[in-house]
Amino acid sequence: MKYKVGCARCYEYERGKVLQALKEAVARADGFPKLKKQMIVKPNILAPRRPEEAVTTHPEVVKGLITLVRETVSSDMEFVVADSPGYIFTEQRDMLFQVTGMADLSRDGLATVELLSDRGLVEVEKEDAKSLKSLRVARIWLDEKYSTINVAKLKTHVETLITGCIKNIFGIADRKTRKEAHASITQRKFLDAIVDIYALREPDFHVMDAVTVMEGNGPSHGNPRTGGWIFASNNALAIDMVAAYLMGYEDPLSVPLLKAASERKYGPSSLNDIELVGATLEELRIDDYKRVVSFISQMPSFIRGMVHNLVYFYPFLNRDTCLKCGICKKVCPVDAIRMETFPIIDRAKCVKCLCCHEMCPNGSMALRESLLKKIIKR
Numbered sequence: 001m002k003y004k005v006g007c008a009r010c011y012e013y014e015r016g017k018v019l020q021a022l023k024e025a026v027a028r029a030d031g032f033p034k035l036k037k038q039m040i041v042k043p044n045i046l047a048p049r050r051p052e053e054a055v056t057t058h059p060e061v062v063k064g065l066i067t068l069v070r071e072t073v074s075s076d077m078e079f080v081v082a083d084s085p086g087y088i089f090t091e092q093r094d095m096l097f098q099v100t101g102m103a104d105l106s107r108d109g110l111a112t113v114e115l116l117s118d119r120g121l122v123e124v125e126k127e128d129a130k131s132l133k134s135l136r137v138a139r140i141w142l143d144e145k146y147s148t149i150n151v152a153k154l155k156t157h158v159e160t161l162i163t164g165c166i167k168n169i170f171g172i173a174d175r176k177t178r179k180e181a182h183a184s185i186t187q188r189k190f191l192d193a194i195v196d197i198y199a200l201r202e203p204d205f206h207v208m209d210a211v212t213v214m215e216g217n218g219p220s221h222g223n224p225r226t227g228g229w230i231f232a233s234n235n236a237l238a239i240d241m242v243a244a245y246l247m248g249y250e251d252p253l254s255v256p257l258l259k260a261a262s263e264r265k266y267g268p269s270s271l272n273d274i275e276l277v278g279a280t281l282e283e284l285r286i287d288d289y290k291r292v293v294s295f296i297s298q299m300p301s302f303i304r305g306m307v308h309n310l311v312y313f314y315p316f317l318n319r320d321t322c323l324k325c326g327i328c329k330k331v332c333p334v335d336a337i338r339m340e341t342f343p344i345i346d347r348a349k350c351v352k353c354l355c356c357h358e359m360c361p362n363g364s365m366a367l368r369e370s371l372l373k374k375i376i377k378r
């Protein structure tokens with residue numbers, strides 16, 4: 001069986017153009033599956049960042065998707081648009097939705113916009129999980145009265161190399177479970193934790209916003225660039241593999257997260273298993289896409305700790321711009337950061353997960369290259 005991925009060109013977030021591209025991509029993916037009247041749409045709302053920064057799914061893609069479902073399935077569908085940010089203070093909740101543009105959806109009467117945790121969390125025991133046997137996730141996500149659509153953003157990621165449809169579902173887990181995942185003893189355990197969370201309930205359909213994408217040190221502090229595509233499919237891994245190829249991964253399964261999902265049979269086992277509709281592989285490829293290059297991510301965390309001055313990226317505070325907000329301390333999965341007015345990193349504890357870098361609102365937790373990386377670059 002081939003996994004179909006519908007592709008449509010889209011170079012800007014102009015409402016009519018986005019809607020047209022969504023129509024084409026979804027039709028090329030054989031349309032929506034049977035959907036229930038109540039739906040959860042899961043965009044990437046990682047942090048309170050403006051749509052043009054390419055950190056979050058663009059609100060025009062979410063609007064276009066809701067409009068398309070109403071036009072093609074039923075006009076009386078009801079939508080909840082929800083995600084969990086990496087970290088926000090309670091008082092930042094409204095600001096999160098305002099800044100990302102998602103508040104427009106509720107203002108325009110298209111959807112209820114909320115945090116995934118708003119309707120409670122549920123503990124799930126999964127004996128067959130590869131990494132996390134006990135997970136705490138958003139109750140609403142597991143509620144079978146809702147259909148689910150995943151609306152991912154294509155970005156680089158300093159830990160997982162790419163973040164797309166599979167990684168976007170990591171957001172259904174609450175912060176405790178996500179911290180446990182980040183503190184995994186090996187990179188493979190971390191990747192399996194992401195797949196464990198994804199596997200709790202696979203979304204009914206997937207769309208990827210690759211109109212403007214992120215390159216460099218994503219998912220929060222890379223640079224936006226034009227991607228030029230919207231993708232649609234009923235298989236998350238198929239879209240992610242196509243997106244990885246676009247980024248320059250000749251073999252998308254060389255991306256460890258995608259390999260982990262493929263080995264667990266959540267989609268294609270090679271590009272040959274994918275039927276692209278609306279594009280050729282050659283048309284997708286962006287030759288000068290700036291990817292993350294990582295090998296520290298392959299190491300067990302105890303080795304990462306021992307060799308942290310020898311290998312690759314590590315977080316480094318820029319005091320001149322630090323807001324002293326303490327978000328880095330709150331997101332650190334191994335309590336390696338204490339606040340003494342400014343954050344202080346305990347290098348012996350740090351496992352180089354780079355969550356502090358990812359969630360710093362001001363880019364003040366920068367990345368520094370290790371000695372070995374500098375040598376390799378020469």
Ligand code: SF4
Nearest residue numbers: 322323325326328360
């Ligand atoms: S490094 Fe970033 S997250 Fe940490 S206190 Fe400073 S501004 Fe806040």
Ligand code: SF4
Nearest residue numbers: 332350351353354356
């Ligand atoms: S200090 Fe930063 S990179 Fe190190 S473990 Fe904590 S969050 Fe991860």
